[in-house]
Amino acid sequence: MDWLSRIFESTTHEASERQYNGRYGENAASIITYSSSSWASRPEIEDIDRTIAISLAEEGKQKHMINDSQLKEDEYLARALQESLKVEPPPRNRNVNQNGNVRQPMPFPYSTGFRICAGCNHAIGHGRHLSCMGAVWHPECLRCHACNLPIADYEFSMLGNYAYHKACYKERHHPRCDVCQHFIRTNAAGFIEYKTHPFWAQKYCPFHEHDGTPRCCSCERMEPRETRYAALNDGRKLCLECLNSAVMDTTACQPLYLDIQQFYEGLDMKLEQKIPLLLVDMQALNEAMDGERNGHYHMPETRGLCLSEEQTVSTVLRQPRIGIGNRVPNMRIEPYKLTGRCEVTAILILYGLPRLLTGSILAHEMMHAWLRLKGYRTLRQDVEEGICQVLAHMWLTSQIASISSRQGKRSQLEKKLAEFFKHQIESDQSQVYGNGFRAGNRAVLKYGLQKTLYHIRSTGNFPF
Structure with a gap:
């Protein structure tokens, strides 16, 4: 230490005896004993005291700075941990119709390792994961209920507790017209609109009632496209099932x-x-x-x-x-x-x-x-x-x-x-x-x- 070297320099010419007790080492205490015959004068003693006090103050200040820095680092880590444990709900999507909810999974760039994947029930380690449907998932574990392939799209459809690709949902649940076999269109309000027969449960696009699509005069069913039917001489149409008898x-x-x-x-x-x-x-x-x-x-x-x-x-x-x-x-x-x-x-x-x-x-x-x-x-x-x-x-x-x-x-x-x-x-x-x-x-x-x-x-x- 600097103050110790200054003491040695100021007392070299007067020191007649030095006795060292104790051990020197990294964790050992050092004790220095001076005999009375070798002690310095009064002004020099006061100078030594001041030097020791200043040195001790500087050492305490350094220790305080180290403790303060450690505290700030701990607080930062605690806040980071707290923020990582917050699971944000998926954003509400306004594009929701009567046939299914369209959701958007929230990607997270990393995981803290404290979550369980809702798909495979294993812990999610340090890596990307998705947050949707009130749970977290490995990206490969969020799968379509129809085709069982991972949902990598930004939006997906929901029916009950099952997730679907939008295309798979449409193919499985969107109604098709029994006449033209196309998906029934949505109206200006975004709702699927179609006509249906109260007995046969036949669904068809509303415009087929006015586009010349034949209807059986007996059973009242609309005839699908490319289906043969009989045209009677008075203008009536007869489906083949009714024609048979x-x-x-x-x-x-x-x-x-x-x-x-x-x-x-x-x-x-x-x-x-x-x-x-x-x-x-x-x-x-x-x-x-x-x-x-x-x-x-x-x-x-x-x-x-x-x-x-x-x-x-x-x-x-x-x-x-x-x-x-x-x-x-x-x-x-x-x-x-x-x-x-x-x-x-x-x-x-x-x-x-x-x-x-x-x-x-x-x-x-x-x-x-x-x-x-x-x-x-x-x-x-x-x-x-x-x-x-x-x-x-x-x-x-x-x-x-x-x-x-x-x-x-x-x-x-x-x-x-x-x-x-x-x-x-x-x-x-x-x-x-x-x-x-x-x-x-x-x-x-x-x-x-x-x-x-x-x-x-x-x-x-x-x-x-």
Whole structure:
């Protein structure tokens, strides 16, 4: 030390004896003893004291500076550790629609080693990691639920607790149009907008209702692009499934007519008189409807008509040959005169409809004929149309029971069609046909068909 060297220099010429006790070393204390005969003068002693005091002060100052620097370094490390333990939530993304949430993972340049990866459940060491969905991940552990590949994109989609690439999410969950097979577009508000059939659950772009896309006149389904269909001569379109069982002429309808007559006999409602049944096209049916003052028919689209006046109508005599995608050629039509020897002159049914739909319409029109032949007075329209719909519904129910006992793909298609035609009757929202059916069906379920008919004949209303 400097002060010790100065002491030695100032006392060299007077020192007569020096005695050293103790050991010298890095951690050992050094003790220096001077004899009285070799001690310096008073001013020199005071100078030595001042030198020692200054040296001690400088040494303490250096120690304080070292401690202060160490404290600042510790505080800095503590703050760094505290900041590294904060997990920021992923930023809210405004591009969120009804089909899934789009999230953005937050990349971190390093890890402190105190986190567990939500994908592999192993500790995240010193390296890059992602923070999203309330957890942290190795970049390779955040994987798409669809393709199982790492999500390296800046944005991804969420469905429940699963993450997807945006493209994978769209491919798996974004609805496609059943007509054009394209992804259904979003509207101006950013929402997916499409039309759907209440029974078939068919989804399609709204503009297909106005772009000439054919719709089956029987099952009401939109025809997918590149799908073949039959175009009837009166402008109606028929899908191939409905075409497979379509009744195309009067002769082909006679076995079905006999089947429904037996159905009525089973209900103890036999028709004693044979009523002519004719299959006609749309034009002939409309002409007959215009000339019939007391006819009963379906609205808004006429498919069947029960006539009670003498008329001449054109009937389809020979089954036409079906042309796929174009008009039906070679259909032969000839006049048929209806005589008025009874109150019911004929039942007219639109040709080209599937057997089950033709049968339900025939069961409805035969009920009109039965009421006329049994002398029922003129009924309120919702009562008469309602009980006729009940008979059509009952016949379809019997057909479904019969089809269910058979096996095969064709039977399943027929059953589905029968269920659809029942659904049409049940879901009809019109005042006459819809409400009339529901009131009549409740009465039949509660009191039975015969008591309901007796009450209608007596009062003109359904029993309650």
